[in-house]
Amino acid sequence: MRRSAYFLPTLKETPAEAQIVSHRLMLRAGMIRQASAGIYSWLPLGFRVLKNIERIVREEQDAAGCQEILMPTIQSADLWKQSGRYEDYGKEMLRIEDRHGREMLYGPTNEELITDIFKSAVKSYRDLPKLLYHIQWKFRDEVRPRFGIMRGREFLMKDSYSFDLDYEGAREAYNKMFVAYLRTFARMDLKAIPMEADTGPIGGNLSHEFIILADTGESEVHCNRDFVDFDVLGSDVEYRDVEGLAKIVDHFTSLYARTDEKHDAAEFERRVPEDRRHVGRGIEVGHIFYFGDKYSEPLGAFVTKPDDSQVAVHMGSYGIGVSRLAGAIIEASHDDAGIVWPEAVAPFKVGLINLKAGDADCTRVCEEIYGRLRGAGIEVLYDDSEERGGAKFAEMDLIGLPWQLVVGPRGVKQGVVELKQRRGGDRQELSSESALARLTA
RNA sequence: CGGGGCGUAGCUCAGUCUGGUAGAGUGCCUGCUUUGGGAGCAGGAAGCCGGAGGUUCGAAUCCUCUCGCCCCGACCA
Numbered sequence: 001m002r003r004s005a006y007f008l009p010t011l012k013e014t015p016a017e018a019q020i021v022s023h024r025l026m027l028r029a030g031m032i033r034q035a036s037a038g039i040y041s042w043l044p045l046g047f048r049v050l051k052n053i054e055r056i057v058r059e060e061q062d063a064a065g066c067q068e069i070l071m072p073t074i075q076s077a078d079l080w081k082q083s084g085r086y087e088d089y090g091k092e093m094l095r096i097e098d099r100h101g102r103e104m105l106y107g108p109t110n111e112e113l114i115t116d117i118f119k120s121a122v123k124s125y126r127d128l129p130k131l132l133y134h135i136q137w138k139f140r141d142e143v144r145p146r147f148g149i150m151r152g153r154e155f156l157m158k159d160s161y162s163f164d165l166d167y168e169g170a171r172e173a174y175n176k177m178f179v180a181y182l183r184t185f186a187r188m189d190l191k192a193i194p195m196e197a198d199t200g201p202i203g204g205n206l207s208h209e210f211i212i213l214a215d216t217g218e219s220e221v222h223c224n225r226d227f228v229d230f231d232v233l234g235s236d237v238e239y240r241d242v243e244g245l246a247k248i249v250d251h252f253t254s255l256y257a258r259t260d261e262k263h264d265a266a267e268f269e270r271r272v273p274e275d276r277r278h279v280g281r282g283i284e285v286g287h288i289f290y291f292g293d294k295y296s297e298p299l300g301a302f303v304t305k306p307d308d309s310q311v312a313v314h315m316g317s318y319g320i321g322v323s324r325l326a327g328a329i330i331e332a333s334h335d336d337a338g339i340v341w342p343e344a345v346a347p348f349k350v351g352l353i354n355l356k357a358g359d360a361d362c363t364r365v366c367e368e369i370y371g372r373l374r375g376a377g378i379e380v381l382y383d384d385s386e387e388r389g390g391a392k393f394a395e396m397d398l399i400g401l402p403w404q405l406v407v408g409p410r411g412v413k414q415g416v417v418e419l420k421q422r423r424g425g426d427r428q429e430l431s432s433e434s435a436l437a438r439l440t441a
Numbered sequence: 442c443g444g445g446g447c448g449u450a451g452c453u454c455a456g457u458c459u460g461g462u463a464g465a466g467u468g469c470c471u472g473c474u475u476u477g478g479g480a481g482c483a484g485g486a487a488g489c490c491g492g493a494g495g496u497u498c499g500a501a502u503c504c505u506c507u508c509g510c511c512c513c514g515a516c517c518a
Contacts, residue, residue, distance in 0.1 A: 012467065012479065013453045017511055037510065091442095092517070109518090143442065143516065157518085209518085218517090284518060321518065355477060390478040397478085408477055418477090 001348070003383040007044050010395055020216045022330035023148030025339050029399045031326075038145025038153030045399060046326065048347035050156065053325050054135055056187050056344060057158045064180035064239050066131040066160050071113050073137055077103035079112035083298050092140045106139040111295045111317055114161045118313070119301035125165050128303065128313065131173055133160035135322060149323050150283070150331075151218065156323040162316040165303065167292070170314035174206065174290050175245040177318040179237055181210050181286045182252065184320065186232035188329055189342035192285055193227045194252050198261035199289055206316075209259055210286035214331045217281035222268050223257035225278045283328045290316040333423075339400030340423050350380040350439055351401040355389045355408035365417070366407050369432055376440040397422070405435055 009030040017034070018024040026032050031046025042050055058068065074096070080086035086093075086105075094106040107113070114132060122130065135158045145153050162173035178194065185192035190212050197209035211221055213228070230252065238244055256271045258264070268277065293312035296302070302310045321328075326345075333340045343349065350373060354366040366382065373380045381401060383392050389408070396404050406418040411429060419435045420427035430438075 009451090011452060015452070016447085016454090019512075034510090138518095140518075142518095144512095144514095146512085151518085155518085287518060319518070324518080353477095358476090388476055388478090388480065390476090390480075393478040395479080406477075410477065 001379075001381050003381060004385045006381065008399070009043065010398060018148065020147050020150070020331070021334055022150060022216075022327035025330055025334060025398070026148055026327065029339060032149060034148075038142055038151070040149055040152060040154075045347045049326050049341070049345055050323060052345040052347070053188065053329075054156070054158075054322055057184055057320055057322060058135065060180045060184040060187070061133050061158065061160060063183075063237075064131070064176045066133045066177075066180070068134060069117075069132050070134050071107070071110050071117075071136060073107055073139070074104055075107045075110075075113055077105055079116055079299065080105065083112050083295055085112070092142065094139050094141050107136075108138055108140045109157075109317075109319075110134070110136075110159055111161070111315075112299065115295045115299045115301050115315070118161075118163055119296075119299065122163070122301075122313075123303060125303050125305050125311075128163060128165050129169050129173060130163045131160060131176070132163075133158060133318075147216070147218075148327060150327040152323065155321060158320040158322050160318040162318070163296075163301075164314045165305070165311065167314055170290055170292070170316055171206075172242055172245070174288060174316050175242075175249045176239055177288050177316070178208065178249050178252070179233065179239070179245055181288065181318075181320070182233050182248070183235070183237060185210060185212075185285065187344050188325065189344070190285070190325075190329065190332055191228055193221075193223055193257050193282070195221055195223060195257040195259050195282075196253075196262045197259045197287065199291065206290035208253075208288050209284050210288075211259070211282035211284055212328050212332055213278070213280055213282050214328070215281055216331055217283040219282050219284055220260040220263075221258070221278075221280060221282045222260075222263045223278050224255035224272045225276045226255055227257060283324070283331060284321070285325055285328050286318075286320045288316065288318040290314075334400070337394070338398035341400045341402060343402045346400070346402050348379040348381040348401050350378060350403045350405055351396040351399075352380050352382040353389075353392050353396060353404060353406045354382070354384050355392070355406060357384055357386050359409050359412075361412045362407050362409055365412055365432060369405065369407070369417070369436065372436055373439060376436075378439060403439060405439070 011028045014024045015027050018027050029045060030043055032040045032042055035041050077086055093108055096104040098104050137154055138157045139154050142153050145151055160177060164170040164173055192210040192212050194208045195211050197207045199207045256268055292314050296312040296315055301313050303313055305311055329345060330339050333342060352366060352370055354362050356362045370382045400422055402422050404420040411417055415431060416429040417432050417435050418427055418429050
């Protein structure tokens with residue numbers, strides 16, 4: 001993509017409404033625009049990041065055996081009356097009336113709808129287990145939206161739902177998602193710690209929140225520092241190995257880690273040595289629940305067992321805040337100059353800077369590199385604009401692409417270009433060929 | 442939902458107390474000079490001062506109502 005043609009409205013100054021660093025940087029880097037309180041438009045740069053996050057989430061869900069579907073944003077109130085949540089959810093639910101006076105709502109979550117879909121199609125234990133997910137916009141009419149997309153009213157969420165015959169089966173599904181979440185966040189270079197959590201209005205009695213430690217987080221957490229040093233999971237996880245999964249889950253739940261609601265000061269002090277105690281704030285990026293028959297029972301999702309008896313299926317639900325992750329990643333990875341994207345979610349891998357757009361030699365070298373990078377399938381933002389060098393450097397640092405390839409008249413004369421790594425700032429001069437080899441390796 | 446604050450140029454803000462008809466920086470446009478970390482000079486465009494009503498000879502400024510946004514807390518993913 002050529003910078004001169006790209007819709008990238010960066011800002012030199014920080015808009016007044018932005019308080020936390022991710023919100024500031026997202027606005028300054030031209031990723032998002034606020035439409036109204038807690039509701040945002042995603043501009044090209046931000047949308048690329050969102051799509052990358054979504055892709056990683058999707059790949060890991062698929063790998064865990066979860067099947068993607070797509071449910072609507074607008075739902076009928078009927079199912080919610082059956083489950084009892086039409087009243088319980090309160091004002092956070094955006095209620096809508098259609099032209100016929102029917103009560104509708106903008107879905108804040110999808111347990112009711114998925115249960116209805118499931119029960120209409122599945123009648124026998126033979127059809128279990130099932131794991132389904134979708135990635136869809138949700139709306140929760142927060143009293144006080146804040147922190148940009150970190151706590152918006154409209155947000156993109158991946159929600160999965162598991163259906164099993166009994167607790168053991170549901171526990172396997174829970175473990176699969178637990179492990180898939182560890183994988184998902186690790187691929188985004190995030191240290192997400194699974195913490196014992198409250199179930200809230202979803203209900204149920206087994207739940208973990210996946211939390212990234214960050215001072216700007218909204219949740220207060222207590223955990224053992226050793227979690228930070230845990231090795232991340234490789235891509236060789238075998239999801240059919242039930243015992244193997246259980247072992248991984250046991251390992252990642254062996255140390256004390258709890259959200260505020262579940263915190264027990266005495267137990268914390270007993271189980272965690274003083275120098276290992278961490279009390280701080282965190283950002284919730286995922287939340288998984290087992291809730292048994294809380295929805296299957298009232299909504300009538302029963303299957304026939306081998307002995308011809310009927311049983312309400314055991315269910316769990318598993319959420320990842322896809323849009324929130326964009327902000328959480330920035331909270332975890334930035335410096336004074338701007339965003340530092342992990343390569344897996346970066347909007348482009350390389351920023352190619354032509355330091356002197358009017359110079360024939362610089363432009364020739366840049367065009368050559370640009371063509372070859374694109375030919376190799378590398379995503380590159382080519383700053384071919386007439387701006388001065390300083391402005392280009394500052395903007396490239398701000399938007400945080402992992403690699404900067406700088407082509408200037410001084411280097412071109414000597415047959416070299418400069419390759420700079422955004423994280424850490426290491427830079428080296430080398431030939432175009434070597435630089436291309438490095439970037440396409 | 443309690444408490445506080447803010448709406449003036451694309452952005453950051455001054456001007457409001459004490460009423461007299463709109464300002465700065467930055468960004469944008471033009472030209473010249475520059476060109477390796479957000480350049481310099483000169484010229485220029487750009488705002489029914491969030492909206493409605495009222496007071497007044499006269500309102501960005503005072504009064505009333507209203508809409509929007511932000512922050513703290515409670516709540517929540």
